[in-house]
Amino acid sequence: MSNNEGKFTVRNLDLYYSDFHALKGINIDIADKEVLSLIGPSGCGKSTFIRVLNRMNDLIEGCTITGTVLLDGEDIYKAKDASELRSRVGMVFQKPNPFPMSIWENIAYGPKMAGLRDRKKLNELVESSLHKAAIWDEVKDRLKKSALSLSGGQQQRLCIARAIAMEPEVILMDEPTSALDPIATKKIEELVETLKNDYSIVIVTHSMNQAARISDKTAFFLLGEILEFGPTARIFQNPERKETSDYITGRFG
Amino acid sequence: MKNTRLATDTFFRYLIRFVSLFSVLALAAMLLFVFVQGAEPFLTPTSDSIRLVAQNIPAITVNGTEYVNHSTFIPVDLDSTELRLEFVNRGQPLVIPVQINNEVEKVEDRLSFPAEYAGATTYPEAYTWMLKLPGTIVGLEQSVTILFPEPPYNFFSFLGGQAWRPTHLKLYGILTMIVATIISTFGAVLIGVPLALLAAVLIGEFMPRRLAAIVRSGIDLLAGIPSVVYGFFGLMIIVPLVQRMFDAPSGSSLISAIFILSVMVLPTIVAITITSLQAVPRSWREASLAVGASKMQTAWRVVFPAARSGILAGIILGVSRAIGETMAVILVAGNSPQFPTAFTDSVRTLTATIALEMGYAQGRHSQMLFSVGIVLFIMILILNTIVLRLKKHLTKGL
Ligand SMILES: Nc1ncnc2c1ncn2[C@@H]1O[C@H](COP(=O)(O)OP(=O)(O)OP(=O)(O)O)[C@@H](O)[C@H]1O
Ligand SMILES: [Mg+2]
Numbered sequence: 309m310s311n312n313e314g315k316f317t318v319r320n321l322d323l324y325y326s327d328f329h330a331l332k333g334i335n336i337d338i339a340d341k342e343v344l345s346l347i348g349p350s351g352c353g354k355s356t357f358i359r360v361l362n363r364m365n366d367l368i369e370g371c372t373i374t375g376t377v378l379l380d381g382e383d384i385y386k387a388k389d390a391s392e393l394r395s396r397v398g399m400v401f402q403k404p405n406p407f408p409m410s411i412w413e414n415i416a417y418g419p420k421m422a423g424l425r426d427r428k429k430l431n432e433l434v435e436s437s438l439h440k441a442a443i444w445d446e447v448k449d450r451l452k453k454s455a456l457s458l459s460g461g462q463q464q465r466l467c468i469a470r471a472i473a474m475e476p477e478v479i480l481m482d483e484p485t486s487a488l489d490p491i492a493t494k495k496i497e498e499l500v501e502t503l504k505n506d507y508s509i510v511i512v513t514h515s516m517n518q519a520a521r522i523s524d525k526t527a528f529f530l531l532g533e534i535l536e537f538g539p540t541a542r543i544f545q546n547p548e549r550k551e552t553s554d555y556i557t558g559r560f561g
Numbered sequence: 562m563k564n565t566r567l568a569t570d571t572f573f574r575y576l577i578r579f580v581s582l583f584s585v586l587a588l589a590a591m592l593l594f595v596f597v598q599g600a601e602p603f604l605t606p607t608s609d610s611i612r613l614v615a616q617n618i619p620a621i622t623v624n625g626t627e628y629v630n631h632s633t634f635i636p637v638d639l640d641s642t643e644l645r646l647e648f649v650n651r652g653q654p655l656v657i658p659v660q661i662n663n664e665v666e667k668v669e670d671r672l673s674f675p676a677e678y679a680g681a682t683t684y685p686e687a688y689t690w691m692l693k694l695p696g697t698i699v700g701l702e703q704s705v706t707i708l709f710p711e712p713p714y715n716f717f718s719f720l721g722g723q724a725w726r727p728t729h730l731k732l733y734g735i736l737t738m739i740v741a742t743i744i745s746t747f748g749a750v751l752i753g754v755p756l757a758l759l760a761a762v763l764i765g766e767f768m769p770r771r772l773a774a775i776v777r778s779g780i781d782l783l784a785g786i787p788s789v790v791y792g793f794f795g796l797m798i799i800v801p802l803v804q805r806m807f808d809a810p811s812g813s814s815l816i817s818a819i820f821i822l823s824v825m826v827l828p829t830i831v832a833i834t835i836t837s838l839q840a841v842p843r844s845w846r847e848a849s850l851a852v853g854a855s856k857m858q859t860a861w862r863v864v865f866p867a868a869r870s871g872i873l874a875g876i877i878l879g880v881s882r883a884i885g886e887t888m889a890v891i892l893v894a895g896n897s898p899q900f901p902t903a904f905t906d907s908v909r910t911l912t913a914t915i916a917l918e919m920g921y922a923q924g925r926h927s928q929m930l931f932s933v934g935i936v937l938f939i940m941i942l943i944l945n946t947i948v949l950r951l952k953k954h955l956t957k958g959l
Contacts, residue, residue, distance in 0.1 A: 362851065369770065395853030405844035408867050418852030421862065467848070474852050 314339035315478055315508045316361060321375035323356060325368065330356045332532045334375070338478075338525075343500060343509045345519040345540065348529030349555065354512045355402075357529070358480045361510065362397040363390040379478075395422060398471030402483040404463035406455035406470070411438075411447050414455045414466060418474045433473055440506075441469035442499050461492025468499065479503065481511040485518065497522050516556055520544050528552045595938075599931035602733070603719070606710040607925050610636040611661075614706040615648070617696055621705070622647040639663070639710070644672075650694050650703060657692070659707070672707065687711075687731040711925065719932065725898040725909075727918065727926040735933060737898050741908035742884060742940070744901065745815060745894070749822030749883040754876055757827050758865075761834035761872075766860040777835060784828035792889030795821035800893055809905035813895035816904040821889050826879035833878065837871025838864055870956050877948050881941055887912040911937050 316338035323331035331353050338344050346354045356365070363384065365371045377384050384393050395418070406414050415434040424430060434451070438444040443465040447458070455466055464484055471479055481500075485493040500509060500522050513519050519526055520540060527537040528549075536543060536552045547553040613635040615621045620629045624645050628635055637644060644659040660673040669685040674692070683691040688709035696702045711731060722734015764773050764780075799820050804812030841864045849859040865872070887910075895907025896917060909917075915930050915937075922930055 364847065364851065367847075367850070389855070390850075391853045391855055394851055399847075399851040401844060401847065401851075403844060405842070405848045407845055407848065407863055417849070417862070418854065421849075421852070421854040421858045470848070470852060 314342075315379060317376075317378040317381075318360075319376045319378075321357075321360065321373070321377060323353075323360065323365070323374075324372045326370040330532050331360070334534055336527060336534060336537055338508060338510060340477075340508050341504060341506070342525060343504045343511060343523040344525045344527065345523035346510065346512045346527050346529060347514070347516070347519050347555070350514075352529040353532045354529050355482050356532075358399075358482055358510055358512055361478070361480055362394050362399055364399065366390055395474045396476055397478045397480060398474055398476035400464070400467050400471055400479065400481040400484045403487050404460055404467050406458070406463050406466050408454065408456055410452050411455045411458070411466065412451040415470050415473045418470060422474070437469040437473040438466075440472050440503070441465045442495065442502075443469060459492070461488050461495060464488060464492065464496060465499065468496070468503075472503075476507065478508040478510065481509065483512050483514060486514060493518075516544070516558075528555065530555075595931055595934060598928050599933075599935040602714045602925050602928050602932060603716045604713055606712050608634075608636075608708075608710045610639055610710070611641070611644075612636055612708045612710075613644075614708070615704075616706075617701055617703045618648045618705070620648060634708075644707070646705060648703075651697055655694075668709070671709065684729050684731075687729060689729070689731075714925070714929075719929075720936070723900065725914070727922065727929065731925070733926075733929045733932075735911065735914075735936065737900050738909055738911045738914055738933070739936065739940075740900060741815065741894075742910045742912075742937075745818045745822055745890070745908070745910060746880060746883040748815075748819035749826055750876075750880055751823075752819065753823035753826040753879065753883075754830060756823070757830035757875075757879070758834060758872070760827070761831045761838060762860050762865065764831070765835040765838040766864060767856070773835075777832070780828050780831050780835075784832055788825065788886060788888045789892075791821055791825050792892035795889055795893040803905065807905045811895060811907065812905075813893055813907055814905045815894065815901045815908045818890050818894040818908065818910070819904075821893050822883045822886060825886060825889060826883050829882060830872075830875045830879040833875030834868070834872045837868040837875070840871065841867045870952060873948060873952050873955070877945060880944060880948075884937070884941055884944070885912060887916045891916060911940075 314337045316336075318334055318336045318338075321331055321334035322329070334357065346358065348354055359365045360373065360377060361384075365373065373385065379393070379396070384390075387393065407417060409417070412434055415437050416430045419430060419433055424433075435444065435448075438447060443462060446462060447466070450457075455463065458466060464487075468479070468481075468484070485496050488496065497518060500511065503509060504524075511519075511523065523540045525538065526540040526543040528535050528543065528547075528551075530551055536547060536549050543552065544556060547556065613623060615628070615631065615635065620627060621631070621635075622628070622645075623635055623637060624641065624643070640663075642661050644661060646655075646657040646659065648655060657675060657678060659675075662671055662673070665671050668688060672685070672690055673679075674690075678692055683689055683706075688711050690707040692705045692707070694703045714733060719733055719735060720739075721736050722732060723736050724730070724732040724734045725737065726732040764776050768776065795817060799817050800812035802812065803809065803814060803817045803820070807816070845863050845867060846859055849863040850856070854862070890910050891913045894909065894913065896909040896913055897907040898909045898914070899906065901908045911933050915933055919927070919930055
């Protein structure tokens with residue numbers, strides 16, 4: 309077993325919410341500069357898994373984790389403080405959640421909290437992040453306006469820009485388009501296409517089309533286990549397990 | 562079926578109308594009463610006649626009219642030029658003619674007594690002359706008090722006056738009390754608010770949930786403790802402590818009032834702040850943590866500002882409590898109506914004045930206490946307006 313196969317190496321991961329066994333024996337490698345999509349019926353543990361990767365579950369009382377999760381060969385659960393990890397592994401949530409601050413403040417927040425004070429550098433960072441998230445043209449004249457005045461799709465791209473501003477290595481997205489209309493969804497999908505040149509992306513989605521369109525690898529979750537994991541094309545065209553094909557073709561889930 | 566529902570609906574509709582109308586009217590009547598009482602000293606003289614009070618004189622004849630066992634004021638026409646008092650003193654019939662000269666500018670000189678009684682004036686500059694005569698038994702002296710109507714009180718002498726001597730000198734200056742109220746409230750806010758906010762963030766954001774719930778119920782309990790209990794605590798603990806700490810002649814002082822008030826505003830502000838912190842959506846906390854911010858940064862930079870409108874409401878309630886607090890302050894502040902020159906000076910607040918004097922105040926004095934109440938009311942109104950403005954300004958981004 310080599311630790312350098314990819315960005316994340318997950319081995320024998322088990323997760324319990326108090327006594328509920330939510331993830332069972334997860335093993336997966338997430339490669340660098342690739343899009344991995346996680347699919348599976350509701351409640352199967354996709355969100356739980358993605359939150360393991362940036363230790364978001366630390367906040368939940370009674371949540372215990374066993375097994376190893378390595379990022380670039382280092383155990384992410386060894387450090388006491390998760391801040392460092394989270395600045396390397398960004399996250400975009402299902403519902404757009406910009407802070408109740410100005411657009412500029414939203415993007416600059418993370419770097420500021422990490423200690424960046426230089427106004428000029430912050431300005432540059434805000435602009436480049438908004439560019440990368442393909443929203444600069446829409447907001448460049450209203451950076452001082454409240455981020456809550458943006459549309460849902462714009463807010464979600466702002467949240468992506470906020471994650472990008474930390475210059476992360478991995479971006480986790482938990483159903484980032486489920487609250488958006490088709491046009492906003494398309495924009496985000498295009499964005500993911502370009503972002504994968506620079507970042508590893510893990511995306512949870514309920515849309516088979518979306519998974520097929522944008523991801524390189526796909527993992528199919530069922531009842532807390534990864535039932536099948538492989539290149540997206542193979543999973544969709546030639547699934548090994550019957551449950552996978554049933555789910556993909558919409559027979560359950 | 563349908564009809565009964567209609568009937569109950571109608572019943573409740575009328576009940577609601579009746580109750581709200583009643584409460585509005587009751588409130589309006591109360592306000593009107595207070596404002597009429599409070600405004601009167603500045604608009605009308607205390608009476609439209611000269612008034613006499615005779616003490617220990619069973620029968621007195623004033624300008625030819627005899628009053629027997631008269632226990633209230635004896636009115637005398639303002640235009641009279643002479644007051645002729647006839648009564649029996651130690652078995653001897655007495656006739657005392659008093660000249661009234663209304664044209665004289667100085668109040669003190671308006672009455673002139675016969676030479677042998679000339680020294681018997683008490684506070685002529687406060688429109689009061691008291692003529693005292695020895696009685697049959699020592700201590701049971703006779704007296705006749707002549708009260709001139711006081712002209713309407715100057716509003717600015719009220720607000721800006723430094724002397725509050727209501728009984729004898731008829732001076733009603735409340736500036737010292739306004740200052741004491743402002744300083745004690747401000748001091749309490751300065752100490753209490755930061756403490757309360759720190760405590761609220763600690764309890765709401767950092768304590769394990771179960772412990773926080775226990776602490777929270779303790780705080781709710783503290784908020785419900787009657788203020789006299791706080792005052793008693795202050796009297797027994799804070800006052801002696803202050804006396805020893807500052808080596809002051811007495812611990813009843815401005816600083817004791819500030820300390821007790823800062824303790825008293827804590828529970829309200831903490832409870833409301835915790836509630837508004839908890840109302841901040843989880844998603845903002847997660848968003849902040851997800852970009853690598855620490856829990857501390859998240860609490861102060863995201864959660865706290867997002868809850869500011871509720872926090873401000875809590876602070877308003879706390880400040881209003883500090884301004885309006887009476888009982889506890891009376892017990893620890895010493896209650897001398899003077900300008901504090903040091904934190905260990907005794908002070909008297911507006912509310913303390915009302916509570917201490919309402920029991921025996923009469924006439925203009927009593928009305929002046931209503932005026933003090935109105936001043937308090939207006940101070941709170943101004944404060945709330947400022948805070949509301951501030952709130953609007955602060956919550957523009959939300
Ligand atoms: N904080 C929690 N405490 C206890 N159980 C939880 C908690 N969060 C999730 N679970 C449980 O863990 C299981 C997996 O939840 P998870 O949110 O990961 O599902 P999911 O695959 O993301 O579903 P969906 O597609 O609906 O978002 C579910 O059965 C859920 O009830
Ligand atoms: Mg989910």
